[in-house]
Amino acid sequence: MKLSVVKPPKNILVIRLSAMGDVAMTVPVIRSVVQQNPEVHITVLSRAFFKPFFNDIPNVLFVEADVKGRHKGFLGLFKLSKELRLLRFDAVADLHNVLRSNILKFFFKIYLTKVIQIDKGRAAKKALTSGNISSFKQLKTTHERYADVFRKLGLQVDLSKHKFPVKMELNPTIQNLVGHDGKQWIGIAPFAQYQSKSYPLAQLMKVIESLSETSKYKLLLFGGGKKEGDLLNNMASKYEHTINIVGKLSFQEELRLISNLDLMLSMDSGNGHLAAMYGVPTVTLWGVTHPFAGFAPFGQADNCILADRTKYPLIPTSVYGNKFPAEYKNTIASIEPSEVVKKIVSLLA
Secondary structure, eight states, rough: OOOOOOOSSEEEEOOOOOOOHHHHHHHHHHHHHHHHHHHHHEEEOOGGGGGGGGGTOOOEEEEEOOTTTTOOOHHHHHHHHHHHHHHSSSSEEEESSSSHHHHHHHHHHTTEEEEOOOOOOHHHHHHHHTTOOGGGGOOOHHHHHHHHHHHHTOOOGGGGGGOOOOOOOOOOOHHHOOOOOEEEEEEEEEEOOOGGGSSSSSHHHHHHHHHHTTEEEEEEEOOOOHHHHHHHHHHHHSSSSEOOTTSOHHHHHHHHHHTTTEEEESSSSHHHHHHTTTTEEEEEEEOOOOGTTTTSSSGGGGGGEOOOOTTHHHHOOOOOOOOOGGGGGGGGGSSSSHHHHHHHHHHHH
C-alpha cells in the first residue's frame, strides 16, 4: 500500500491587514518564499496603501482589503471571502491572527480551504514584559514566526538565504530634491506611535549637528503629517546638508529614496522596517520596548541601541510601548547622542 504524499500548495493567499511596520516585516519573508519555492504564487491581502511594498517581488499579486468601505464588518468580510474564493487558493497563510482574519478563517474553512495562522507567542511576550528577570530572553523573531506559517504549509523557507532586490531607480524629482554632491545619504526618522519610543528632539539635534559638521553626509528627515513636517522643517533649517522630505515626495517616491539610502536611523517604528526590507543598514533606538520581543528590523539585530536597563530594569514594559510606569516615560533619553553618532559613523566607514 502506497502512502499518499501531500504536495505543498502552489497558490497561497497571505493575510496581513495591520500597521505599516508589520506589513513591511512580511516582505523579506515573502521574498524568501518565492525565491526558494519558484513554483509558488502568492496573493497578498492588505490595505491598498501597502501595495508598493510588493511591486518588485515576482510571483506575487496584491488584493486590497477595503475594511473601512465595502469590506467593513462581518457582512463586508463575507463579501470579501466570496471575492477571494474566485481566485481558487490552495491555502491561506494568516500572518495577522486578529478578529478580522479569524472571521475570514471561518469563511475559508466553510469552503474547505486550508488555513495556517501565525503563533504570535502572546504568553511569552506577556512574560517578557512582566518584569520577571527569568523571562528576560530573546523570543523568536516575528520574521521567523511568519516563516513558520509557510513551513507548516510544507514550503522550504530559510531566511538566511534571502536575497535583496537591486536599488530602485531614482526619478528626476528625487534627484533634484536630494542633489548630486556625492555625500552618503542618511535617513533620519525621529517619530514613533508613542512618545515613549521617540528620541527627544533636543538630543536628536545633537546627533544631526555632529553628522552635519563632518560634511560627509546628506541628512534626509522622514515623518508624516503637518505637525511632524513643521518640526522637521525647523530642524532642517538649522543645519547644513539637511533636507526635510515630508510633503516633498509621493509614498512610492519615498520608498525609492529609502531603497537608495546608505543608512537609516529610526526609532522602534515602521520606517526602520521599510529601510530593512531593502537591505539598508538600519540603526534603531529603543526606549521602553526591546528587540527581545522579536520586532527588530530584518537582519539588523546588531544595530539596535537600547535604553539603560541598569537604570530602568523593568524594560521592556510592553511590546508596543503603550504601557509603562510614569517614571519610565523618558527612558529612551538615557541613550547618549555620542553613542548614536559613533554607531552611524562606524557603519558608514
